[in-house]
Amino acid sequence: MQFVSTRGQAPALGFSDAVLAGLAADGGLYVPASWPQLSHDDIAAFAGKPYADVAYDIISRFTGDEIPAGKLRAIIDAAYASFRHPSVTPLVELETNHFVLELFHGPTLAFKDVAMQFLSRTMDYILTERGLRATIVGATSGDTGSAAIEAFRGRDTTDIFILHPLGRTSEVQRRQMTTVLDANVHNIALEGTFDDCQDAVKAMFNHHAFRDSVRLSGVNSINWGRIVAQIVYYFTAAVSLGAPHRAVSFTVPTGNFGDIFAGYCAKRMGLPIDRLVIATNANDILRRTIDTGRYEVTGVAPTISPSMDIQISSNFERLLFESAGRDAEAVTRMMAALKQSRGFDLPDASIAAIRAEFAAGTSDEAATAKTIADTWARSSYLLDPHTAVGVSVARGLGSGPTPMITLATAHPAKFPAAVKAASGVDPALPAWLEDLYQRPERVDILSNDQKVVEDFIGTRSRAA
């Protein structure tokens, strides 16, 4: 399987090289050269299978023969053994025909663990085979960072540098990152927003001398190795509700568009998905884009779902590529306009193609808090604020002909202040994190200056 860049100027790469590259050398994102197809019978055969079996079936279609079967199987088994639920990602019925897919049973209590536990082991394998060491960088609004740090801590092949926006994560999220004191882990609190952190990471990838000098690699969802692992739970969830014999719908709390793009990939691979619904908080650039056909960046507003406080939604570029008929020049023009004037109009054919696949809705702060309160009162089920954005939007659409599955992207205990304010309930951290508030922290505060950040990383990376 080869992977091509959405901007068409970087060489096509195999799975291992695409994973190590993270972002393509032309600034684009890697996507598979073609979509593997699963037949009706292939999908039906997933019924009743353990999560790791389905994961192996899906992921091996992308890795081809680059990772030996036994090794890939061992990576997947170890990744999902770290989850505290036997089903890995269980489905819970919230109300008639509306389910939540609990993606938060991994070590850091957010859906990011599903991909990160796979990606860290895969990168470690590739680097060890090649006798190399790499510098991992990542931007986080809270969850990617904690999942990545947990997954990469203590690994000999990598140093990991995570940039989070100073003061804009929940305290639990920050402590999950800053209390990990392994020598290969570096936390940077940037004086800026999440978008500033993401810009800094992308700028490092586009600074080729720096990129090469530290052998840079990324763990944000710009890395195809993240998306591939997230495709799996769309299949397991849909099959447990009767796919491929009947279609299902998904509502996805959305920020960087990685999670819902994985749902789109599952559909392209043959999974019968009826509605794919983008749920945004007040930072609603994607909902506005679907409504108006114009992608327009405004300021970021802090919300009670901080991990979705994002304006520049990096994976949307992958969808633009698909919706433009894989026209890399058109994507390059749109991305140049975004950089220059903070916005662009989608070509008519692209927006029509996107509207055919996606619906979108926004839940404001009051609606999100009310959804947490109502769901607790009605069903004794505690939602985290990100999942509540999804549930609120899904409920607003009303019930359709197919079951609706809302992705539960984080555990409520990651956002105790917001959850308590909405429901009166103080969600407890699980036993393995009980002493989180007593653990010492280590973090460096840096100004939002590219050179400062690169110097910091360059002098500490063991790959340099």
Ligand SMILES: Cc1ncc(COP(=O)(O)O)c(C=O)c1O
């Ligand atoms: C808890 C939570 N929900 C939803 C999202 C949005 O997911 P994505 O960025 O893949 O759209 C994030 C961050 O990415 C998150 O941490």
Ligand SMILES: N[C@@H](CCOP(=O)(O)O)C(=O)O
């Ligand atoms: N919400 C994310 C933002 C980064 O998203 P990613 O999926 O591209 O890594 C976070 O929690 O950090």
